[in-house]
Amino acid sequence: MTMTDDQATAAAPDRQVLAAEERYATELAFLAAHDDGPRPPGWLLTPRAVVTFICGSGGETLDLPKERQTAGAPKRLKLEAKFVGERSLVERCVVTLAGERGLLLVGEPGTAKSMVSELLAAAVCGTSELTVQGTAGTTEDAFRYGWNYALLLAQGPSRSALVDSPVLTAMRTGRVARVEEITRCLPEVQDALVSILSDRRVSVPELAGTDDAQVAAAPGFTVIATANLRDRGVSEMSAALKRRFSFETVGPIADATAETALVRRQATAVVQRAGAAFGVDDAVLEALVTVFRDLRTGRSDEGWDVERPGTVMSTAEAVQVAASLGVATAYLPAGDVLDLVPGHLLGVVRKDDPADHGRLLGYWDGPVRRRAEDGSAMWRRLWDLRENLR
Numbered sequence: 001m002t003m004t005d006d007q008a009t010a011a012a013p014d015r016q017v018l019a020a021e022e023r024y025a026t027e028l029a030f031l032a033a034h035d036d037g038p039r040p041p042g043w044l045l046t047p048r049a050v051v052t053f054i055c056g057s058g059g060e061t062l063d064l065p066k067e068r069q070t071a072g073a074p075k076r077l078k079l080e081a082k083f084v085g086e087r088s089l090v091e092r093c094v095v096t097l098a099g100e101r102g103l104l105l106v107g108e109p110g111t112a113k114s115m116v117s118e119l120l121a122a123a124v125c126g127t128s129e130l131t132v133q134g135t136a137g138t139t140e141d142a143f144r145y146g147w148n149y150a151l152l153l154a155q156g157p158s159r160s161a162l163v164d165s166p167v168l169t170a171m172r173t174g175r176v177a178r179v180e181e182i183t184r185c186l187p188e189v190q191d192a193l194v195s196i197l198s199d200r201r202v203s204v205p206e207l208a209g210t211d212d213a214q215v216a217a218a219p220g221f222t223v224i225a226t227a228n229l230r231d232r233g234v235s236e237m238s239a240a241l242k243r244r245f246s247f248e249t250v251g252p253i254a255d256a257t258a259e260t261a262l263v264r265r266q267a268t269a270v271v272q273r274a275g276a277a278f279g280v281d282d283a284v285l286e287a288l289v290t291v292f293r294d295l296r297t298g299r300s301d302e303g304w305d306v307e308r309p310g311t312v313m314s315t316a317e318a319v320q321v322a323a324s325l326g327v328a329t330a331y332l333p334a335g336d337v338l339d340l341v342p343g344h345l346l347g348v349v350r351k352d353d354p355a356d357h358g359r360l361l362g363y364w365d366g367p368v369r370r371r372a373e374d375g376s377a378m379w380r381r382l383w384d385l386r387e388n389l390r
Contacts, residue, residue, distance in 0.1 A: 016273060019129060020122035024082075027053060028123065030073040034064050040098045042174035042220020043124055047094045050123040054090050054116070056081035083116055084258045089248055090116070096246040097124060097176070102197050102223045104182070104245035110314020111250045113226040117178050120224060125175035130166040134181040143167045143179075143192040144202055157206035167193075167223070168202060174218030179225040183234040190241055197223060197244040230312055252296060253315055260289045262315065267322035276330030284338055285322060287378050291345060291363070292318045300367045307363070309349045309356035317348050338381055342388040361389055 021028065031049040039046050045053065061078040069075060083090060096103045097120065105113040121128040132142045145168050151161035170177035182190060196202060200217040207213045225245065227234070253259040264285055268278040294300045296313040321344045329337050342364075349356040364386045371379035 020118045021126055021128060024122070026074065027077065027079055030064065030077045033068045033070055033073045034062055036068065040220065042218065044126050045123050047098050050094050050120065051087065051090050052079060053123045054083050054119050055087045082119055083112060084253050084262050085250065089250065093120060093248055097222050100222050102225065102245040104247050105224065105226045105250050106229055106247060107250035108230060108252065108314060109228050109312045110316030111252055113250045114180060116250060117224045117226055121176040121178055125220065127175060128178065130170045130175055131178040131180060132166050134179060134183070134185040136184060136186065138185045138189055140189050140192045141165060143189070143196065145204065159207070159212045162204065162212070167196065168215060171202065171215055171217040171221050174220035177223045179223060181227065182225040183227040183237060185235065187235045187238060190235065191238055193223065194240050194244060256289060256293060259293070259315055260286055263289055263318050263322050266319045267326055270323035271326035271330060274327055276327065278326045279329045280322060280325050280337055283378055284325070284341070287382065288322060288341060289318055294367060295363060304367050304370065306367060307359045309359045310353035311349050311351050311356055313348070321345070321348065339385060341382065342385050346389055364389060
């Protein structure tokens with residue numbers, strides 16, 4: 001059996017969210033024992049097992065051969081998909097990492113780039129925590145090294161005074177380093193990765209003449225970075241740095257049923273962590289996801305044109321709205337939960353462009369009204385709630 005969100009929370013009540021390698025420790029132990037095929041240097045799982053970990057076992061229950069059974073792994077296990085998307089994308093990511101090449105995941109905000117990055121790192125090297133969060137204030141030290149200035153002043157430049165960055169730690173240990181929002185770093189900071197990804201070593205001039213003057217990457221070291229396509233205030237990557245990454249685009253979930261199931265599952269986990277049971281009706285969730293998909297794509301399933309808001313109507317945002325509905329239902333029950341939907345949608349679309357308010361009203365006057373006229377009680381109720389958008 002696998003550890004559920006409730007069990008994971010109970011096992012670590014002092015933390016809201018567990019790292020992937022802790023949350024899925026049972027699955028990782030099982031897969032390490034189940035697939036004894038060849039592994040790239042430094043990898044804990046085979047590439048095939050990494051794909052299975054992320055994409056699931058396709059409804060099949062896997063059996064652990066008797067000769068590989070260990071105390072830390074169950075004898076049988078069915079793995080659920082953690083990433084709802086193309087299996088081929090995950091396979092290309094795994095192949096890139098197996099070749100020790102940098103991987104850059106790009107896409108709209110809220111498309112699970114960070115989650116895929118975390119899952120890949122956890123499955124490949126056992127830790128997802130060697131991470132640099134890119135910001136406009138990120139310095140080159142975050143990719144190379146810094147100093148413990150108390151020790152530096154006391155004894156001068158030495159290995160003990162050197163403070164490794166997450167990237168340098170990954171190089172020393174042959175693990176995966178993660179860089180979140182790399183394009184939010186200044187170009188000169190980004191370019192600190194160029195020599196790291198090409199030469200696979202970092203020079204420490206302050207320690208010249210000692211054995212620590214150069215740090216070479218151990219087998220298995222690589223970098224996974226993420227970047228948003230719509231982010232404002234970003235810095236363009238140099239051509240030299242782009243050439244050292246394989247780009248993979250993580251798109252929105254194509255299947256409405258799969259997206260609804262994901263929203264339900266993740267919103268349920270959020271509400272459970274808040275100490276309550278998830279009580280939002282499936283029909284409400286389906287309507288919520290339909291609104292997000294229509295506004296995201298600019299076209300309804302019926303073929304009606306929809307003016308897209310400037311705000312990204314991502315699956316992650318749908319999860320947050322669904323979770324808010326669940327918490328409100330649990331702790332502030334008052335009437336029909338559907339009455340809360342317009343207000344939460346308005347909170348989503350008003351994040352970037354004030355004109356998006358008008359676009360949401362236009363959506364209500366278009367697809368919502370037409371569905372109500374077609375006789376749907378759910379959409380009729382939503383149409384009656386139009387005044388809540390003002």
